[in-house]
Amino acid sequence: MNPIQRIPLEGLFNTRDLGGIETMDGYRVRPRRLIRSGQLYHMTENDKKVLSDEYGLKSIVDFRTLDEQAEKPDPHIEGATHISNPILQTMTAGITHDDTSEKMTLEEATLAMKEHGVDPSFYMQKLYEDIITSDYSLKQYAQFFRILAGQEEGATLWHCSAGKDRVGMGTAMLLYTLDVDMDTIIDDYMMTDAFLKDEVELILKRLSAAITDPGQIESLRICMGVKENYIKRVFQIMEETSGSIRQFLKDRIGLSESLADTLKALYLE
Numbered sequence: 001m002n003p004i005q006r007i008p009l010e011g012l013f014n015t016r017d018l019g020g021i022e023t024m025d026g027y028r029v030r031p032r033r034l035i036r037s038g039q040l041y042h043m044t045e046n047d048k049k050v051l052s053d054e055y056g057l058k059s060i061v062d063f064r065t066l067d068e069q070a071e072k073p074d075p076h077i078e079g080a081t082h083i084s085n086p087i088l089q090t091m092t093a094g095i096t097h098d099d100t101s102e103k104m105t106l107e108e109a110t111l112a113m114k115e116h117g118v119d120p121s122f123y124m125q126k127l128y129e130d131i132i133t134s135d136y137s138l139k140q141y142a143q144f145f146r147i148l149a150g151q152e153e154g155a156t157l158w159h160c161s162a163g164k165d166r167v168g169m170g171t172a173m174l175l176y177t178l179d180v181d182m183d184t185i186i187d188d189y190m191m192t193d194a195f196l197k198d199e200v201e202l203i204l205k206r207l208s209a210a211i212t213d214p215g216q217i218e219s220l221r222i223c224m225g226v227k228e229n230y231i232k233r234v235f236q237i238m239e240e241t242s243g244s245i246r247q248f249l250k251d252r253i254g255l256s257e258s259l260a261d262t263l264k265a266l267y268l269e
Contacts, residue, residue: 004016004021004187004188004191005017005019005020006195007035007050007051007055009043009044009046009047009050009051010043010044010046010047011042011043011044011047012037012038012039012040012042012043012047013038013195013196013198013199014037014038014162014163014164014192014195014196015035015036015037015038015157015159015163016035016036016037016188016191016195017031017032017034017035017055018033018034018035018036018171018175018188019031019032019033019034021175021180021184021188022180022184023178023179023180023181023268024179024180024181025179027178027179027264027268027269028268028269029178029180029267029268029269030267030268030269032054032055032056032155033151033154033155033156033266033267034148034155034156034174034267035051035055035057035155035156035157035158036157036158036159036163036167036171037157037158037159037163037167038159038160038161038162038163038164038167038196039064039072039159039160039161039162039163040060040074040075040159041072041073041074041075043075048075048077048078051077051080051155051157052077052078052079052080055154055155056079056153056154056155057077057079057080057154057155057156057157058079058080058081058151058153058154058155058156059080059081059083059147059151059154059155059156059157060074060077060080060081060082060083060156060157060158060159061083061085061144061147061156061157061158061159062074062082062083062084062085062086062158062159063085063086063087063140063144063158063159063160063166063167063170064086064159064160064161064166065086065088065089065090066084066086067090068161069084069086080157083147085140085143085144085147085158086140087131087137087140087141087160087166087170088131088136088137088166089136120218120219120222120223121222121227121229123223124222124223124227124230125227125229125230125233127165128165128169128230128231128233128234129233129234129237131165131166131169131234132169132234132237132238133237133241138252138253141169141170141173141253142253142254142255144158144170145173145174145177145253145254145255145259145263146254146259148174148263148266148267149259149262149263149266151266152266158170158171162192162196162224163192163196164192164196164225164226165226165230168189168192168226168231169231169234171188171189172185172188172189172231172234172235173249173253173255174263175188176235176245176246176249177249177255177260177263177264178263178264178267178268179264182235185231186228186231186232189226189228189231190226190228192225192226193225193226196224196225200221200224200225203224204217204220204221204224207220
């Protein structure tokens with residue numbers, strides 16, 4: 001059974017070390033090298049110390065839009081370099097939810113879904129489809145893998161706002177490249193719901209004071225979570241586009257056999 005480890009931090013609830021995850025050919029992801037996360041804005045001084053001292057954090061790859069980065073900049077962590085690598089060019093309702101202006105956008109989106117009879121799960125899946133078919137987003141994911149290939153020591157942390165969609169897709173592609181089986185990839189993706197449950201319920205409780213329609217609250221809950229079919233649809237599109245997932249990663253994201261071998265050498269043991 002593959003471990004899915006949440007790093008016990010005080011202000012961050014969806015920060016995970018991928019270390020220990022097994023590949024199909026018997027290797028494991030090296031501990032304290034690859035960290036996926038949600039936003040870092042609420043981290044405490046103790047959290048900084050844990051990531052710096054215990055994990056040897058060297059690089060932070062920020063998947064958020066430039067507007068998100070400006071509104072809630074990453075705290076400085078001694079010894080770590082911040083790398084801006086936005087996966088989306090503009091803020092998108094359902095992809096982020098930790099920011100006041102974005103909450104308003106999400107509320108408007110769920111209201112529009114109700115008025116037009118659009119299922120929120122369908123809306124979220126369409127967002128995933130848009131990302132994996134976007135030349136801009138694919139170029140940014142390609143840059144992410146090049147960054148990882150240059151990190152010879154210490155930990156690299158990548159994050160968006162919630163650590164569920166942009167990070168979820170990037171992590172799934174990384175684990176696939178490292179030859180992790182699909183069930184484990186999906187398990188890791190789905191664990192976001194467990195780690196964010198309390199935070200999501202807190203947000204919904206706050207919003208329920210202004211939103212009296214229980215249907216809209218439920219739509220918000222769906223937009224703030226993940227579903228297995230979202231990430232499965234991403235891999236399905238890869239296969240439909242290029243004949244196989246691996247060929248898509250090679251053709252559209254530049255994950256050549258040589259680059260994949262470099263990542264395996266750096267991050268597997």
